[in-house]
Amino acid sequence: MTDAHDTAADTSLRTTGGAPPDDGGSSATEAPIPLLEPREGIPPVVADQAALAEVVAAFAAGSGPVAVDAERASGYRYGQRAYLVQLRREGAGTALIDPVACGDLSDLGEVLAGTEWVLHAATQDLPCLREIGMVPERLFDTELAGRLAGFPRVGLGAMVENVLGFSLEKGHSAVDWSTRPLPEPWLRYAALDVELLVDLRDALEKELERQGKLEWARQEFDAIASAPPAEPRKDPWRRTSGMHKVRRRRQLAVVRELWQMRDRIAQRRDVSPGKVLSDAAIVEAALALPSNAHALAALGGFGHRVGRRQLEQWQAAVDRAKALPEAELPQQGQPVTGPPPPRAWAEKDPAAAARLSAAKAGVSALAERLNLPQENLITPDTVRRVCWEPPKPVSADAVAAALTGYGARAWQVELVTPVLVEALSA
Secondary structure: OOHHHHHHHHOOOOOOOOOOOOOOOOOOOOOOEEOOOOOOOOOOEEOOHHHHHHHHHHHHHOEEEEEEEEEOOOOOOOOOOOOEEEEEEEOOEEEEEOHHHHOOOHHHHHHHOOOEEEEOOHHHHHHHHHHOOOOOOEEEEHHHHHHHHOOOOOOHHHHHHHHHOEEOOOOOOOOOOOOOOOOHHHHHHHHHHHHOHHHHHHHHHHHHHHHOOHHHHHHHHHHHHHOOOOOOOOOHHHHOOOHHHOOOHHHHHHHHHHHHHHHHHHHHHOOOHHHHOOHHHHHHHHHHOOOOHHHHHOOOOOOOOOOHHHHHHHHHHHHHHHHOOHHHOOOOOOOOOOOOOHHHHHHHOHHHHHHHHHHHHHHHHHHHHHOOOHHHHOOHHHHHHHHHOOOOOOOHHHHHHHHHHOOOOHHHHHHHHHHHHHHHHO
16 A cells, blocks of 8 residues: 555545535645556456456455446547456455456346446446446435535546545547557556545535535435336437527427437448537538438538438438428427426516525525535426425425425425425415
8 A cells, every 4th residue: 555545545625725614624735746656556457357357256255345447438439338347445446347348247236236336427427337237226426415515626536636636637538438458557547436435425425424415415325226127218419519500390300200210320330420420510401401312412521521321311311301281290399297487487477586586595595504505405397396296284294295296305394394485375
């Protein structure tokens, strides 16, 4: 163990200028110590079943929480699969696993299921971990813990620096992790990402307990761990960047056809959809409604680098949209299942607009007093729903029941209910 790691082990909450306001803790301003090498060196990448079995045995025999991270190839490959999984546990050391070569990691997931998993921004990694058989029963999210504790910067590098006093290399977060073999500097970066994650967890737990927020955090972590997989997004093509420019239903149909065709090609090639055709090109084609491939080629994104056969494929998609009968054209916007946009409230229901204004002011003031982001105190959507259709009669029990029905946790219900009762009553 290096001197740097000795320091980490002896420091419960060391800050370098990024601590929560009024934290009453350390005010150390020493320069952060660069963390350059994993304490046991860079482990070999686990890429076969025999090596994986050794890791499973080692981590099953380890003790305490397990630090977990995953690297994806967003912007390079189709989908959000994991291309490297990193773990660290006391008594087991660090493991770097190639989930592409090893396939299913459910044996590892099973031996760790009852262990607390420590992740940073857990909701980003859990979907790709679930795909390979790794699903935690308990977790500690260091990013969310930082938000609840009132830290202004909650990225992993900022948290390790501000809480533990070490600086992590930041250069490889957006590289193509599907590359094989993975370069040594990338592996060093990946191993260091879990090197101090449990130390960070321990320090944040103490800080949350000092602030009286540890139970809040536990409820949040339990909610993340027990949440079902997200439902597939309805009409994902509507999220094409620049869609606000597309006004007519026929143009919307062109966006849909081009988006779906691009998605099929990207999935078949296993590349990011943006590498097949840009969003800007899709929107430009929708606005122009080109009559043939020659006209399409004159548009941005369809220039000389696109072959004749590809141009004809894209033009065929445009032609299919242009040929659709009126009844099959997509509608402007998606059906609204909740309240209308807040900007429309004053016209549609002035009383609801007044309730929302009072509720937002109350929630904002409460969040400021508690030193945590408003969206972590209660989601804006929940506040809007309660203000648009308040329970009748307005009472603490009725408001609490409404908040619970919208998924608010017990700590949120307890804190926010009095604020909303006052806003709704006014």
